[in-house]
Amino acid sequence: MASALSDKLSRLVKDLRGQSRITETNVADMLREVRMALLEADVALPVVRDFIARVKEKALGQEVLGSLQPGQVLVSIVNKELAATMGEGVSDINLAAQPPAVILMAGLQGAGKTTTTGKLAKHLIEKRKKKVLTVSGDVYRPAAIEQLKTVTAQAGAEWFPSTPDQKPVDIGRAALDYAKKHFFDVLLVDTAGRLAIDEALMLEIKQLHAALNPVETLFVVDAMQGQDAVNTAKAFKEALPLTGIILTKTDGDSRGGAALSVRQVTGAPIKFAGTSEKLDGLEVFDAERHAGRILGMGDILALVEQVTAGVNIEAAQKLAAKVKSGAGFDLNDFLAQIQQMKQMGGLSSLMDKLPAEMAAKAGQVDMDKAEKDIKRKEGIIHSMTPLERRKPDLIKATRKRRIAAGAGVQVQDVNRMLKEFEQMQTMMKKMSGGGMMKMMKRMGGMKGMPKMPF
Structure with a gap:
């Protein structure tokens, strides 16, 4: 996410931290670097000017000049002003309305509106415990209605049918009536996009807005559009009373300019960020945490949340009890560990939240190769x-050839995987039956380690 901007600013942060004395000269040098980094990241020029002016004013103030660690204070100011540019903290979605709360999704074609509608439905069901209905008012794009039907089913929400021969306003009213009669908490309305802003699109979405009176009108914008994202956001803001922004494809955005620009240009807060193509790849946008990521400080809190959400505590406890009882660690358990890693969002998603220096070290490993x-x-x-999974000792040469053929790999790949499994199995055995205590006692006898109280 925003990798080019992150690289430049994290290098700058490292240099700043080493500054023992702050003068107008080195502040001017620092601001010139920040300005260039922001412009190269496709941040809108008025936003850059405003940001630089705010940082300069605070950087030359007594807070920095009188500090024992001025470099650290400067980093803190840059971080704080980055967050302020994108909005203060978290701006939550507003559902304070007589049910159903109507949420209108607006944006250009290709921004990812339909997929984002599915992601938002999943978020509202799992995080807010809401009963969600979706409907498509996109009567122009081939298969748009069917696409929404598919992602809605995957999200666990209910889909309201519509057809290309209907008018979007009629579709919206029918869906709202159905949502009221069937006691839905939220109605998500996906709208038609265009490849560019035109009068017909704006008139249609204005009519839909007037008919439905949504509690939230969310502008879905592709973070990879950079400066174009700002221009389209401005046009939609003039046509509609936008209440929030959802940035999509932030995982593919190497510049990061859109996140820094759209908030200030439109005045609407960024409420969510799309972090992957998966349906659970939608994060509540936190300006301060996002600023930390851009500066290369990482987002350890988000990393902890992601890992915690992906870990099945009950399954982990069962595995611990099984190993402790001496039942052994088999290939079914090994498979469960692999699948748990996938549920956490994969290696690349976890890497994205590490601080820059840690990520750089870990990045020496080819992530794509590791995922494969x-x-x-x-x-x-x-x-x-099933028998082979329970009793891996049965897997000899003939079985290995059959397994390799079935998986479309070489026998060497099967051997490598079995060796890794055996290593993990050995480690698990050491941890059972007091093995953990023995390991900790050995650690207690190591140089520089405190003795354990047992």
Whole structure:
């Protein structure tokens, strides 16, 4: 996310932290670098000017000049002003309305409105415990209605049918009537997009807005559009009373300019960010945490949340009890560990939230290769019989050839996976039956380690 901007600013942050004395000269040098980094990241010029002016005013104030660690204070100011540019903290979605709360999704074609509608439905169901209905008012794009039907089913929401021969206003009113009669909490209305802003699109969405009177009108914008995102956001803001913005494709955005620009240009807060193509790849946007990521400080809090959400506590406890009882760690357990990693969003998603220095070290590993390796292991285990998974010792040469053929891999790949499994199995055995205590005692005897109280 915003990798080019992050690289430049995180290098700058490292230099700033080493500054023992802050003068007008080195502040001017620092601001010149920040200005160039922001402009190269496609941040709108008025936003850059305003940002630089605010940082300069505070950087030359007594807070920095009188500090024992002026470099650290300067970093803090840049971080704070980055967050202020994108909005203060978290701007939550507003559902304070007589049910159903209507949410209108607006934006250009290709921004990811339909997929984002599905992601938002999933978020509202899982995080807010709401009963959600979706409807498509896109009567122009081929298969748009069917696409929404598919993502709605995947999200666990209910879909209201519509057809291309209907008028969007009639579709909206019918869906709202159905939502009221069937006691839905939220109605998500997906609208038609165009490849560019035109009068027909704006007139249609204005009519739909007037008919439905939504509590939230969210502008869905592709973060990779950069400066274009700002221009389209401005046009939609003039046509509609936007209440919030959803940035999509932030995982593919190497510049990061849209996130820094749209908030200030439109006055509407960024409420969500799309972080992956998966249906759970939607995060509540937190300006301060996003600023930390851009500065290369990472987002450890988001990382902890992601890992916690992906870990099945009950399954972990069952595995611990199984290993402790001496039942052993088999290939079904190994497969479960692999699948848990996938539920956390994969390696690249976790890497994105690490501080820059840690990510750089970890980045020496080819993430794409690592992700493929995880999928290959999964395929190999799926190619085994239930008995082979429970009793890996049965897997000899003939079985290995059959498993390799079934998974579409080489026998060497099967051998490699079994070796990794055996290493993990050995580690699990050490942890059972007091093995953990023995390991900790050994650690207690190591140089520089405190003795354990047992």
